[in-house]
Amino acid sequence: MEFKSGNTQLLSKLASSDQHGENSPYFDGWKAYDNDPFHPTQNPNGVIQMGLAENQLSFDLIEEWIKKNPRASICTLEGVNAFKDISIFQDYHGLPEFRNAVAKFMEKVRGGRVTFVPDRIVMAGGATGANELLMFCLADPGDAFLVPSPYYPAFDRDLSWRTGVKLLPVACKSSNNFKITVQALEEAYKNAKKANIKVKGLIMANPSNPLGTTMDKDTLRSLVTFINEKEIHLVCDEIYAATIFRAPNFVSISEIIEEMQCNRDLIHIVYSLSKDMGLPGFRVGIVYSYNDTVVNCGRKMSSFGLVSSQTQHLLAAMLADEEFVEMFLAESSRRLGNRHKIFTRGLEEVGIKCYLSLRPEKTWMDLRPLLSEPTFEGEMALWRVIINDVKLNVSPGLSFHCVEPGWFRVCFANMDDETTEIALQRIRTFVGERKEIDTQEKNKRYKKIC
């Protein structure tokens, strides 16, 4: 029989469905970058990747630590004695020293205001795997989770594709500083019930991606009260917990449940070292659940996405070095803060306003004044110009399920200083040209009237 690669009948319904969520401008932007990546000398007119919320500003600090600690790597002369012990089969609880070090790191990142029990740490392949694992444990296919929007575009893939869980966006608006309200949650919950959809929980990223903001204590308390009353789960993706560089500080859900009565079985935290340590390639994801049954079930399931024992071994030593971790977090935060200042000032100089972002590796730009019309068609038309002509991969609000056209997320900590300056220069030229066109059109209209 002839094998046709396009014959989707050869695949399962689930695999060939479009639930992968990749048919979004967020991923199209990545493809545009992959097809024509900027390089300062080999492709200076290529697309600059500004769609990746990654912290690449502090690799030198980690490289320095690795050089000073050769025993932590099993592929060095000094560390090879541990090779056999580390490379044999590990049970899916993970190395005890790794879980201890991660628990301590999670405490440090939350200002030492809470404690985490190492036995509750469940490993997964990045926050991606951790989020999916929780959906798998908490909901059946067809059940739903409420998600405040705008939200991280890959949630559509990560939370839904293989689990069959539905996502119900709860719209937050700029008029309210994109804050989630209990009123909006109540309405979304009621509408789901009317449509015969079982809501199993609420999932949100705090600090937020794309907004970069943190939730205040009152909001967090109101969310805990809401999920308690409805007896549904609360999943807090705290992947961006560290390196908040402006007051107010980040407050973790783990702090809130210390100070109020609630059913802790409903509370689950997702964490990862992808952002705060800048190590997305290591695929270290964590589920921290206060529910024993979820911990037990999640641990069995984590065998699908275990962190390699070599990575665990290295990170156990690195994260246990408290002096290094303290220095790294402070310095990384300082560098990110500087980059944020340079970039947002550059945008302000050409009249682009940014939403108050507390996370310094990205910002939420208000490009509503540049839209040809205040619609999502207008937003996509502007995005196509930015990606095809200006050659910057920024992500349009539509891909974050934002309900207001004209907002764009732009990331700037995944590049060096020179590339940042080139990106700013391209934005200056683009906005200058737009203003020129606007003035010419206004003059033409004026002449017609006269």
Ligand SMILES: Cc1ncc(COP(=O)(O)O)c(C=O)c1O
């Ligand atoms: C809110 C949020 N959750 C999860 C992820 C995925 O993280 P990881 O690389 O650890 O899988 C991201 C990545 O950008 C994110 O922004």
